[in-house]
Amino acid sequence: MVRADSARNRQSILDAAGTLLASHGDAVGMDEIAATAGVAVGTLYRHFPTKTDLIAAAVAGLTERLVADVRAAADRVDSGADPVAELRGLLEWLIRKPAADKAIKAAAAGLAADALQEMESRGFAELDRITVAAHARGLLRPDITTTDFALIAATAPDDSLPEAARDRWIELALRSVVA
Structure with missing residues (x-):
């Protein structure tokens, strides 16, 4: 105890x-x-x-929040919500949470690679639910996969760009995947 x-x-x-x-x-x-x-x-x-242990624990907490958010979005899609609107919400979360960005980048730099892999695998499983539903409704281009959303996320702008530019990035990112 x-x-x-x-x-x-x-x-x-x-x-x-x-x-x-x-x-x-x-x-x-x-x-x-x-x-x-x-x-x-x-x-x-x-x-x-070690600092690696601390960063891994911090990223694990972030993982829980991220996976919960993606799961909630997937649950809403399962209940009839628009998958594209939910994808937009997730992209908005991604670029409007710059506080999480440096912690994730620290993990990506190898300081907590296991925690980052955990985030990807658990988050992908939930995101895949949204992607499958969007494809079933004919809302995504046929060649778009869940992995493509990881690539989009990897190119997300940080808070150094003006908000209008970040909003434009979301629009362009969505246009690149929507049918």
Whole structure:
């Protein structure tokens, strides 16, 4: 059984890591994360012996949120919602959540590759439900696959572009896949 204070410390560390990784990427120091979490560095290292462990845990939390969002979109499609509208919503989430971007990029840089693969496999399974439904309704070009959406996601603009440019990117991305 985990003590309540230990569980609180772990969550504080993960919250601080998520915030700092999102804004600074993997360049953020463990000392800074501990200070932001309000714990001693030793406490941080007891929970996460390496920065890789900490980033993997932070990305795992992001994975849960992302998969839940994609699953909810797929459930809405299963209940009759427009698959293209749900894909639009997911693309909007992707480019309007720049805070998650640097944490994902840190994972992609190999610091938490297993966590990133977990995100891809679980997220793809849910996204595939939307893609299949969109194809069944004749809404996507026949050659479009779930993997194509990964490529689209990989080219998503960050928050350095003006909002109007990001909105335009969404429109162009959707035009490239819609029948």
